[in-house]
Amino acid sequence: MPGEGFLRRQDRRTGKGPVMLLLLGCLLVASRAQPAAPTVFSFEDDAATTGWTASAPAAALSITREPQLVRHGKGALLCSYAAAPGAPLSLARTDLDVAEAVSLSLSLKASSQFPLVLRLAEKDGSVYQLFVTCLPSVWCDVAVPLTDAQLEDGSADENRRLDADQLTGLTLQSLANMPGEMADLFGTQTGSQTLVLDDLAFSTEAVPSHSQAEAGKVPVDGFDEATLYLLPVGGAELSRVPGHTGAAPSAVGIRFAFIPAGARAWPGIVAPVGHLNLADAKSLRLRVRSLGPLRFHVLVEEQDGSRYETRAELPTGGEWLAKDLRLSDFRLDPTRQDENGVLDADQLRVVVIVADCFNALLDDTAHSQFAVDDILFLGE
Ligand SMILES: [Ca+2]
Numbered sequence: 001m002p003g004e005g006f007l008r009r010q011d012r013r014t015g016k017g018p019v020m021l022l023l024l025g026c027l028l029v030a031s032r033a034q035p036a037a038p039t040v041f042s043f044e045d046d047a048a049t050t051g052w053t054a055s056a057p058a059a060a061l062s063i064t065r066e067p068q069l070v071r072h073g074k075g076a077l078l079c080s081y082a083a084a085p086g087a088p089l090s091l092a093r094t095d096l097d098v099a100e101a102v103s104l105s106l107s108l109k110a111s112s113q114f115p116l117v118l119r120l121a122e123k124d125g126s127v128y129q130l131f132v133t134c135l136p137s138v139w140c141d142v143a144v145p146l147t148d149a150q151l152e153d154g155s156a157d158e159n160r161r162l163d164a165d166q167l168t169g170l171t172l173q174s175l176a177n178m179p180g181e182m183a184d185l186f187g188t189q190t191g192s193q194t195l196v197l198d199d200l201a202f203s204t205e206a207v208p209s210h211s212q213a214e215a216g217k218v219p220v221d222g223f224d225e226a227t228l229y230l231l232p233v234g235g236a237e238l239s240r241v242p243g244h245t246g247a248a249p250s251a252v253g254i255r256f257a258f259i260p261a262g263a264r265a266w267p268g269i270v271a272p273v274g275h276l277n278l279a280d281a282k283s284l285r286l287r288v289r290s291l292g293p294l295r296f297h298v299l300v301e302e303q304d305g306s307r308y309e310t311r312a313e314l315p316t317g318g319e320w321l322a323k324d325l326r327l328s329d330f331r332l333d334p335t336r337q338d339e340n341g342v343l344d345a346d347q348l349r350v351v352v353i354v355a356d357c358f359n360a361l362l363d364d365t366a367h368s369q370f371a372v373d374d375i376l377f378l379g380e
């Protein structure tokens, strides 16, 4: 089935991993002399690679001055690497000092579709995470309030809140080429690849969340922003496509090939919800569209890994349809345990939407696609 433990810390299985490396790298920061200046990495000088580390086969860091690889100014951090199965890229920085920050922004450009977890580590080892997927060869501009980050699975924090004054490390962790079963889920990459980072800023200025609550509604994502704050699974190729309100790109397109085995048979997306207040949520609304008939599965996972699932069908026709899925209709995945056997909305951390590719209408290249516009929780 889809989503097999994919957000557990991978070091649990392998005994080592980026999180552990990050924790080992976390040192107490020196006490700060002056408060409240934003921390900005603009990568203008050749020495600006100092303090950054990249781990992947043949990974090399440099400052590039190629105009198409620079977001602002005259330089950006270029990470080139040889993508290889089982060896995901991580790009890390420790010794951060960002005590008064309330938001994070950065610009990325990757040579291939690049799903990543942005990990933020407090000095006690608590790790908070954000999901981002960069589309190939276009700028991916991330701007989020730090409160959008959710506590990573397997991570403990005494106050369950990301404290900027305790933040010491940041890691951009690629999910392509993960080891073990996660490779099936997130896919592999090969060949020479690049990731460019520019204008990373921890700012004291607030930025809005893309999921702002309204009366009776808790939007997860309306996909009105160009940046995709979610992850593809099962070999899904993501794109921005017109949404239900018109021609402008305001929905996520999910293209997939028919691969009849394992996790790759379940292409779709994973959206984070652990940062939202879902205590009053009663149903999940999805706005979805598919050219042919499509059966899809929707899974929600609690923080402890308990997983609940329901299914829905889309008819032929290509119209946008709003599907309201009552949380009381979701059923516990029999392969998972839950301490109370009840779906606790306030403990949810991800929503997984995957197509059943055995039942999808395929084109003559054995591909198919569907699109998702709104994902939101309703209080009724
Ligand atoms: Ca720059």
Ligand SMILES: [Ca+2]
Pocket: 122, 126, 157, 158, 159, 160, 161, 162, 163
């Ligand atoms: Ca904390």
Ligand SMILES: [Ca+2]
Pocket: 302, 306, 338, 339, 340, 341, 342, 343, 344
């Ligand atoms: Ca429960």
